[in-house]
Amino acid sequence: MFVPLVVVGGLLFGFGLGLSHMARPEVVLDFLQFRDFGLLFVLGVGSVVAGTAFAIGVRFLDRAPLTGRPYARRLKSFDRNVLTGGVIFGVGWGISGICPGAAYASLGVGNYPILLAIGGMFLGAYAQGLWRSRTGDDASAPTASD
């Protein structure tokens, strides 16, 4: 039941990314360049709906039926990396108009040039992982959330 539920969630998630036009880099860039503020509704409504589920889980439910895990908020520790990463991510998002989830969805609408962006993301993640392994700067402890 675990994977089928993940699939149902992923289908809804991908359908939503397609419908909201997050899968179109042009629409994201229009938002960042103040031509269309619609994306505020995507992030706003999306986090309110998800936030409702988080609140219900944490307040009223005990353990998840499919994993036995306790419900918890998604909390990550704060350090300088959160800011550094946010800046690098922001430059990349501002240049290309793509982010991970939206890039996968973009492939689904048949936008094959997005493979360049997906390839770039894997290269970036690989370079970062290699660098962290080399420098031993891998202080962040495994988190319970994911």
Add this chain to the structure above:
Amino acid sequence: MEPLVTFTDLFPNGVWRYAVGGALIGLGTAVIYLGTAIPAGASTFLESTLSYVSTVPRFNRAKYVASRDWRVAFTLSIVAGAAIYALAFGDFGWTTRVSWWRLLGGGLLVGVGTRVGKGCTSGHGICGVGSVAPTSLVNVLTFLGVAILTAQLMQAAGVTP
């Protein structure tokens, strides 16, 4: 007297597709969370998938190896969900006109940034903001501000599309 800024100026394409799309993104996250207690983000897929082919210790931490199979299923479902939307709404086959170097270079920075910063638009943006998590709020405000600045500079430099 004309208002300074009209609704149409701010939302030339209306808001329904953004609001309903956002609700479905949130619903997908909610379904997975309520069933499994996992706040599913989209960027961890990068590291967990690299663990199949790389021996770099960073990618072979227990949490990535343990979650890599369902993350592949999650990502393929995102692709399929978007394909279902595109086919149902006659939108299939749309391709971007954004230049190749922007896609590749931007993707590269997004790949580095999301791993250094511990999350992306769905992990920090949807799950973290939904959790009212201070770390996520700081990360989102940072990348949103920097992205706006970057995109505005690109526009000012005349880079289109």
